[in-house]
Amino acid sequence: MSPATDTDHPPGAIAFEVLGPVAVVGDGRRAQLRAHRQRAILATLLLAANRVVSSERLIDAVWEDAPPATARSQVHICVSAIRGLLREFGGADPIETGPSGYLIRIQPGQLDSHRFEQLTTEATGLAQRGQLAEAVAVARRALDLWRGPALDGLNSSTIATRATRLDEDRLVALESCADWGLRLGRGRELISELAERVAAHPLRERSRAQLMLALHRSGRQAEALEVYRDGRRELIGLGLEPGDELRRMETLILANDPELMVGEQAPVVLAPARQLPADIADFVGRADLVDRLTGLLADSAAHDAVPVVVASGIGGVGKSALAVHTAHLLARSPFTDGQLYADLGGSLAHPRGPGEVLSRFLRALGVFHTAIPDNVDERAELYRSLLADRRMLVVLEDVGTEDQVRLLLPGSSTCGVLITSRAKLVGLAGARVVDVPGFGERDAADLLGRIAGQDRVATERAEVAELTRLVGGLPLGLRIIGSRLAVRPHWTLQQLARRLADEGHRLDELAHGDLGVRATISLTYQGLPDRERLLLRLLCDFDTDGFPDWLAAAVLDIDQFDASELLENLVEAQLVDVTAGGAGVPAHYRTHELVRIFAREQAANDPAEQRAAALARVCGGWLSLAELAHQQLYGGQFTVMHGSAARWPVRLAAVEPLRWLDVERTNLCAAVRQSAAAGLDELSWDLAMMLVTLFEARAYVDEWEETHRVALAATRAAENRRGEAAMLCSLGSLYVSRGQTEQAKSVLIPALRTFMALDDPHGRALAARNIATVHYQEGELNQAQARYQQALADFRLLGDRVGEAHVLINLARIDLVTGRPDDAIAQLEDALRLSRQAGHRRTEAQALHRMGEAQLAKGRAKDAGHTLRSGLALVRTSGDRIGQMHTLHALGRTHLALGQLENAEYCLREALAIACEAADRLAITQLQPDLATVLARRGAYDGVASA
Numbered sequence: 013m014s015p016a017t018d019t020d021h022p023p024g025a026i027a028f029e030v031l032g033p034v035a036v037v038g039d040g041r042r043a044q045l046r047a048h049r050q051r052a053i054l055a056t057l058l059l060a061a062n063r064v065v066s067s068e069r070l071i072d073a074v075w076e077d078a079p080p081a082t083a084r085s086q087v088h089i090c091v092s093a094i095r096g097l098l099r100e101f102g103g104a105d106p107i108e109t110g111p112s113g114y115l116i117r118i119q120p121g122q123l124d125s126h127r128f129e130q131l132t133t134e135a136t137g138l139a140q141r142g143q144l145a146e147a148v149a150v151a152r153r154a155l156d157l158w159r160g161p162a163l164d165g166l167n168s169s170t171i172a173t174r175a176t177r178l179d180e181d182r183l184v185a186l187e188s189c190a191d192w193g194l195r196l197g198r199g200r201e202l203i204s205e206l207a208e209r210v211a212a213h214p215l216r217e218r219s220r221a222q223l224m225l226a227l228h229r230s231g232r233q234a235e236a237l238e239v240y241r242d243g244r245r246e247l248i249g250l251g252l253e254p255g256d257e258l259r260r261m262e263t264l265i266l267a268n269d270p271e272l273m274v275g276e277q278a279p280v281v282l283a284p285a286r287q288l289p290a291d292i293a294d295f296v297g298r299a300d301l302v303d304r305l306t307g308l309l310a311d312s313a314a315h316d317a318v319p320v321v322v323a324s325g326i327g328g329v330g331k332s333a334l335a336v337h338t339a340h341l342l343a344r345s346p347f348t349d350g351q352l353y354a355d356l357g358g359s360l361a362h363p364r365g366p367g368e369v370l371s372r373f374l375r376a377l378g379v380f381h382t383a384i385p386d387n388v389d390e391r392a393e394l395y396r397s398l399l400a401d402r403r404m405l406v407v408l409e410d411v412g413t414e415d416q417v418r419l420l421l422p423g424s425s426t427c428g429v430l431i432t433s434r435a436k437l438v439g440l441a442g443a444r445v446v447d448v449p450g451f452g453e454r455d456a457a458d459l460l461g462r463i464a465g466q467d468r469v470a471t472e473r474a475e476v477a478e479l480t481r482l483v484g485g486l487p488l489g490l491r492i493i494g495s496r497l498a499v500r501p502h503w504t505l506q507q508l509a510r511r512l513a514d515e516g517h518r519l520d521e522l523a524h525g526d527l528g529v530r531a532t533i534s535l536t537y538q539g540l541p542d543r544e545r546l547l548l549r550l551l552c553d554f555d556t557d558g559f560p561d562w563l564a565a566a567v568l569d570i571d572q573f574d575a576s577e578l579l580e581n582l583v584e585a586q587l588v589d590v591t592a593g594g595a596g597v598p599a600h601y602r603t604h605e606l607v608r609i610f611a612r613e614q615a616a617n618d619p620a621e622q623r624a625a626a627l628a629r630v631c632g633g634w635l636s637l638a639e640l641a642h643q644q645l646y647g648g649q650f651t652v653m654h655g656s657a658a659r660w661p662v663r664l665a666a667v668e669p670l671r672w673l674d675v676e677r678t679n680l681c682a683a684v685r686q687s688a689a690a691g692l693d694e695l696s697w698d699l700a701m702m703l704v705t706l707f708e709a710r711a712y713v714d715e716w717e718e719t720h721r722v723a724l725a726a727t728r729a730a731e732n733r734r735g736e737a738a739m740l741c742s743l744g745s746l747y748v749s750r751g752q753t754e755q756a757k758s759v760l761i762p763a764l765r766t767f768m769a770l771d772d773p774h775g776r777a778l779a780a781r782n783i784a785t786v787h788y789q790e791g792e793l794n795q796a797q798a799r800y801q802q803a804l805a806d807f808r809l810l811g812d813r814v815g816e817a818h819v820l821i822n823l824a825r826i827d828l829v830t831g832r833p834d835d836a837i838a839q840l841e842d843a844l845r846l847s848r849q850a851g852h853r854r855t856e857a858q859a860l861h862r863m864g865e866a867q868l869a870k871g872r873a874k875d876a877g878h879t880l881r882s883g884l885a886l887v888r889t890s891g892d893r894i895g896q897m898h899t900l901h902a903l904g905r906t907h908l909a910l911g912q913l914e915n916a917e918y919c920l921r922e923a924l925a926i927a928c929e930a931a932d933r934l935a936i937t938q939l940q941p942d943l944a945t946v947l948a949r950r951g952a953y954d955g956v957a958s959a
Contacts, residue, residue: 032159038101061118176947199226287353297455325448328488331432347405358412450485463494475505552611632660638702641669650814655698688726697735737766777806897926
């Protein structure tokens with residue numbers, strides 16, 4: 013026995029250690045069992061503390077695959093010997109014997125691995141609250157519990173798997189502790205420790221990036237870059253490149269970016285979400301309101317719950333400008349961790365629901381798209397967790413009802429919520445409502461002067477009061493007046509005041525007293541030529557808060573260049589605003605909510621046929637663009653059905669399909685809804701079907717389901733059997749992707765029957781393929797194969813190369829499962845040829861992945877490695893993270909078969925990281941055993957259980 017050190021276990025109580033050699037500690041002594049069998053049995057019991065461990069499991073831990081006939085009795089003898097040792101320390105016997113095995117009863121604090129977990133959890137919580145120095149101190153206490161590799165000296169594979177997991181937890185704790193130390197400015201102190209860790213674990217990119225940062229901050233830039241180059245050489249030797257973190261660190265060091273240099277105690281933080289629109293350049297007045305809003309939101313010490321402030325007022329009163337300006341001031345202090353922003357469209361026919369907004373916010377906060385829960389309540393829980401103790405401001409514009417925002421409220425009082433709404437939202441518990449009034453004369457004069465010229469306004473200051481009265485003091489009305497004066501320098505303010513004073517030129521007042529702004533809109537509208545007025549009326553028929561310029565051409569059925577000229581005239585008249593586009597995406601336009609209401613009332617007198625034709629052209633334009641995006645992704649019109657709806661040709665510069673979808677998603681969904689509501693059922697289902705390609709790639713499952721249910725209702729109302737079957741088939745594909753086999757069958761079987769009755773080969777192929785996948789998921793391989801063969805025949809009949817390749821890949825999967833790798837390889841060779849002919853790289857990568865698995869099953873591991881590396885290059889180039897995960901998994905298994913254990917570990921760890929990022933539970937459960945096998949073998953070869 014040896015003296016025991018301070019292990020933090022309860023005084024006077026026996027304790028156990030597994031973070032090093034297995035040992036028993038108590039009464040100032042430490043005892044390590046000499047017999048390997050006793051150590052293995054005690055370790056197995058401790059790793060399953062407070063749970064019964066079967067005798068069979070204990071036998072496996074000692075003898076693995078070759079137990080002697082007397083194994084059970086020898087286990088009993090070992091347990092008795094362990095009990096004898098424990099009696100030497102006094103106290104009650106913690107080992108209990110049951111009918112099926114043994115249990116060791118452990119109290120809190122008795123097992124060092126439990127204490128390690130508790131302390132690291134405590135340290136993480138302290139770090140999240142910004143208490144970094146305290147977090148480091150607690151983490152060091154946790155790390156001091158280690159006396160060597162976990163369960164050192166035990167070479168049982170079942171124990172080695174758990175030991176590897178514990179060693180990995182230690183490395184993660186070391187890296188977290190180093191990260192907190194770097195954020196505290198202690199980089200120089202950490203260099204030696206980090207260098208040793210990188211030398212021991214050269215493929216851990218996080219540790220390498222930390223060492224680079226510590227060296228750079230210590231003025232050793234050249235050494236920091238050499239650390240990067242060493243790591244890159246290691247990775248290139250495996251056929252890989254450094255990850256994003258290492259590449260970004262190298263770039264910042266080369267640029268000597270100030271972001272890398274922090275003072276003592278100054279934490280390094282990730283770039284926060286900053287979604288606020290640009291501040292208002294000509295914002296005037298409102299000083300009292302700005303002070304009140306900042307006061308209600310900024311003093312977090314006065315709040316026990318998250319402060320919620322509602323800026324309420326009639327349309328056009330300037331709520332948005334006030335909110336955005338105030339939010340920019342609060343971004344400087346106290347909400348320095350970032351700002352989230354969303355327009356909820358409460359005044360639109362289809363306001364945004366909390367589920368959609370939560371999805372956007374979670375993406376902005378760094379959540380991988382497939383990790384976003386389907387359930388809206390689970391999204392809200394994840395959102396609140398991410399904002400816990402962060403100083404974030406959430407700005408929610410145009411809220412219609414309390415239900416729109418309840419799930420969007422953070423749970424932490426360190427955050428703040430600023431809402432704009434026409435309603436008071438008195439049902440929102442704890443919210444403070446601030447009324448936003450119209451402008452007085454002074455602020456009105458300031459705003460008009462900034463737009464039309466200060467000198468001009470100063471010479472007619474007396475008329476400013478009259479103009480302010482006529483528009484009800486609404487900033488929107490004053491802005492339109494100022495714009496009209498700016499483009500007509502020969503007009504006087506008095507002339508314009510006389511025009512507004514004539515009630516014959518005013519419309520009836522809106523609800524809540526919007527008479528002034530409506531008169532101003534009418535005045536501007538009446539001054540437009542006929543074509544601009546018609547364009548405005550037709551544009552405002554669509555449920556959107558932003559649209560591209562081609563839509564103006566579609567509503568009038570004219571050339572896009574001519575339509576752009578008319579649209580710019582509306583921009584000049586301040587009836588349409590321009591919003592910035594993005595990388596590779598053209599600028600968009602939007603109409604103010606009040607202008608939209610006004611224009612729709614005017615359009616009520618237009619012929620219904622004219623408005624219906626405009627709607628059909630616009631939806632046809634969206635359909636043609638969705639078709640183009642599908643073609644760019646698939647290399648042709650493959651694996652998709654088409655309806656007979658007319659397309660409207662859109663002349664648009666080439667854009668990246670998925671980027672285009674992100675920008676236009678709201679408009680595309682609105683087009684499906686509006687075409688369905690207008691009885692354009694063929695157009696509605698055709699567009700919904702085309703969008704699946706894009707929704708699937710971005711995991712926009714909510715939009716997928718919503719558009720299909722809307723189009724399904726429209727096709728049923730119109731007795732459109734083919735369209736109804738198409739929507740059922742596509743919904744079935746969605747259910748298949750979710751693993752909801754019963755729901756999938758409930759829609760796929762009637763869809764297939766309809767397609768067969770209509771003798772529609774494309775529909776038959778798609779439905780049969782989806783039904784085959786359901787059979788595969790349910791383990792019915794013969795039925796799956798028969799359905800795939802049915803789909804294959806129809807895809808070949810149609811010349812749909814990508815559809816044919818997909819089916820061949822799935823048939824090959826069945827061949828592999830049933831032990832026919834030669835048949836699988838033949839199928840996959842055809843799939844590769846077809847996908848390459850079509851130029852569809854995603855299908856080619858899927859075929860290469862399966863081919864690698866088939867070659868591995870044939871014992872051709874070297875060929876498999878070559879094939880899988882080719883597939884990995886494709887998915888890395890396309891940014892297909894899920895494809896990377898599957899290919900890396902297969903490549904890791906290939907390296908394992910070749911005995912290349914370090915390469916196998918690297919590939920499997922990267923695949924597991926992606927699976928965790930995507931919250932893919934099935935992939936995680938498949939990867940973990942393979943990684944455990946690799947780590948166990950590395951321990952056997954290297955003498956350590958390497959993490």
